[in-house]
Amino acid sequence: MNYWLIASSYRIFGVTEFASRVPAALCGALLIPGMYAFSRQFLRRRAALFSSLALLSSPMWLILGHMSLTDMPLSFFIWVALGSFFIALERNRNGLVWLGYIALGCGC
Numbered sequence: 571m572n573y574w575l576i577a578s579s580y581r582i583f584g585v586t587e588f589a590s591r592v593p594a595a596l597c598g599a600l601l602i603p604g605m606y607a608f609s610r611q612f613l614r615r616r617a618a619l620f621s622s623l624a625l626l627s628s629p630m631w632l633i634l635g636h637m638s639l640t641d642m643p644l645s646f647f648i649w650v651a652l653g654s655f656f657i658a659l660e661r662n663r664n665g666l667v668w669l670g671y672i673a674l675g676c677g678c
Contacts, residue, residue, distance in 0.1 A: 571647065571676045572640040590638040597646035598635035602626050608653045612660075647677030 575593035583589035602622050609618035625631055634641050651673035658666040 571678070572643045575643060576638065587638075591636065594638055594642040595635050597642045598631065601646050601649060604649070604653075608657075611657070644677050647673045651677065 572593065576590050579589045579592045583592065602625060605625055606618050606622040609621045613621070651670040654666040654670040654673065658664060658670065
């Protein structure tokens with residue numbers, strides 16, 4: 571899926587170094603508020619905020635977010651899959667299982 575994201579970015583921004591890094595940066599940036607929203611459903615606001623800030627302050631997260639590697643989209647889609655499976659089991663929402671399956675497919 572990473573290569574499709576990069577190809578789409580090339581089509582939008584042109585074939586540049588910036589365009590190849592946009593998908594990884596976007597996946598990394600989307601995971602921070604996603605982590606807060608997921609954590610907020612099960613934890614207090616302060617704990618959810620600290621979990622997001624811990625991820626944001628991780629040096630490896632910031633470095634990989636600036637590189638055009640497959641790690642960041644993989645982390646994003648695996649996180650979406652695990653989060654949707656957990657919420658589906660915890661809250662008995664079977665429709666989210668399909669989101670998890672789609673995210674697992676996109677992560678590969």
